[in-house]
Amino acid sequence: MDLATTLSHRIANHTARITIVGQGYVGLPLAVEFARIGFPVIGLDTDPDRVAALVSGRSHVPDVPSEHLQALLQVGRYYATTQSTVLSESDAVLICVPTPLRKSKDPDISYVVAAAKQAAARSRPGQLIILESTTYPGTTEELLMPLFQANGARIGEDVFLAFSPERIDPGNATFKVKDIPKVVGGVTPTCSRLTAALYREIVPRVHEVSTPKVAELAKLYENVFRNVNIALANEFALMCRYLGVDSREVIDAAATKPFGFMPFYPGPGIGGHCIPVDPLYLSWKMRLNGYEARFISLADEINRAMPTHVLGLVSEALNEAGRALKGTRILVLGVAYKGGIGDTRESPAYEIIATLRRKGAEVSYADPHVPTFRLDGTELKAVEPTEEELQEADCVLILADHPEFDYGAVAHHGRLIVDTRHRIPEITGRRGRLVRL
Numbered sequence: 001m002d003l004a005t006t007l008s009h010r011i012a013n014h015t016a017r018i019t020i021v022g023q024g025y026v027g028l029p030l031a032v033e034f035a036r037i038g039f040p041v042i043g044l045d046t047d048p049d050r051v052a053a054l055v056s057g058r059s060h061v062p063d064v065p066s067e068h069l070q071a072l073l074q075v076g077r078y079y080a081t082t083q084s085t086v087l088s089e090s091d092a093v094l095i096c097v098p099t100p101l102r103k104s105k106d107p108d109i110s111y112v113v114a115a116a117k118q119a120a121a122r123s124r125p126g127q128l129i130i131l132e133s134t135t136y137p138g139t140t141e142e143l144l145m146p147l148f149q150a151n152g153a154r155i156g157e158d159v160f161l162a163f164s165p166e167r168i169d170p171g172n173a174t175f176k177v178k179d180i181p182k183v184v185g186g187v188t189p190t191c192s193r194l195t196a197a198l199y200r201e202i203v204p205r206v207h208e209v210s211t212p213k214v215a216e217l218a219k220l221y222e223n224v225f226r227n228v229n230i231a232l233a234n235e236f237a238l239m240c241r242y243l244g245v246d247s248r249e250v251i252d253a254a255a256t257k258p259f260g261f262m263p264f265y266p267g268p269g270i271g272g273h274c275i276p277v278d279p280l281y282l283s284w285k286m287r288l289n290g291y292e293a294r295f296i297s298l299a300d301e302i303n304r305a306m307p308t309h310v311l312g313l314v315s316e317a318l319n320e321a322g323r324a325l326k327g328t329r330i331l332v333l334g335v336a337y338k339g340g341i342g343d344t345r346e347s348p349a350y351e352i353i354a355t356l357r358r359k360g361a362e363v364s365y366a367d368p369h370v371p372t373f374r375l376d377g378t379e380l381k382a383v384e385p386t387e388e389e390l391q392e393a394d395c396v397l398i399l400a401d402h403p404e405f406d407y408g409a410v411a412h413h414g415r416l417i418v419d420t421r422h423r424i425p426e427i428t429g430r431r432g433r434l435v436r437l
Helices: 001-014 027-036 050-054 066-074 082-091 110-121 137-149 189-200 212-243 249-254 278-288 292-302 306-322 348-358 387-392 405-411
Strands: 018-021 041-044 078-081 090-097 126-132 159-163 182-186 206-210 327-335 360-367 371-376 376-379 395-398 416-419 433-436
Touching: 001 189, 018 027, 018 082, 018 110, 027 041, 027 078, 041 082, 050 078, 050 189, 066 078, 082 110, 090 110, 090 189, 110 126, 110 137, 126 189, 126 348, 137 159, 137 212, 159 189, 159 212, 182 212, 189 206, 212 249, 212 278, 212 292, 278 292, 292 306, 306 348, 306 395, 306 416, 306 433, 327 348, 327 387, 348 360, 348 371, 360 376, 387 405
Parallel strands: 018 041, 018 090, 041 078, 090 126, 126 159, 182 206, 327 360, 327 395, 395 416, 416 433
Antiparallel strands: 159 182, 371 376
């Protein structure tokens, strides 16, 4: 029996040993889903504190309740470790590590390189290696494949290599790992077939494409689409403000069209691990090929200007109330990049709160998912948005839409509300002054 057939049988029988490198917002839900249906899974992570928490049954990811993790630990189907030696014992290795940007906005793929080097150094015949981390087109074949070949692997014969982009939306109760189709692009048809077989055990549909580069580009195009359309919604909000029209009302009206339109809504800026980062991986790659991705550049410019626009709204509203920004008490509701989660990566709250503090405002924040918020070397602690806090604030600034917030109380007690998420109805907000994005 050849290596591919043996691995195929182990996948079908749920005896294939899976190691998932990176136990963050992507890797942990994926590990739990494979373990839930019977695969033996090891979560490999370089953070000893994170691993210690996982081994004790404490989840740091909103999509994975701690009790689910504890149940898998008890039956021995999941374990977490910092020891990369487990890679040599694995039948499938899935790489789910961060791919941030450098300060120069160039891709930082150092985590992918480190994980791939570890996997290649410990690879053995019959292994399936899958990269899930979002990256520039060509990474799988130009970077990963040579690492494994340098260790004697024959890709598609004794080691199988593919790219399958993650599609995790943290905090989304409707679409979890098991609900989202997977795109798969293998270096060879056998690589694709084995990768698709593995994912078909946990997802409703697998779409195979011809090469890893196609799969890499598919992920980037998904997020470029969102980035560009968010930028359009943000610029449209600015235009509506000049015209004295509520942008949300206009967008909701347009959304009644049952074809040819998809609603996107404005906000205080873009955040998270995908939208602010992934499109720039593509534009960087295109510059290397002598092409300037103009839509991506313009969308990035518009979206990254939104915090400045929000600051302008706050200053203007305070000025109309006869207050200077210096010495003003501002309560920020939500510092996560979106509601329902505690992820602050690339959150516009960093720039907004830092600028308010530099200009002399006294800023506090409330966020049920972010107990502490580190800013410019200072650690801020969350407060409860109590009646007293709301009444004492000169301005309440809504940045994230958390379901735990009582927006009725905000509308009732807030003297000045700057609402970037359209959570306060116009008629309710008239108890105090309301300014909406």
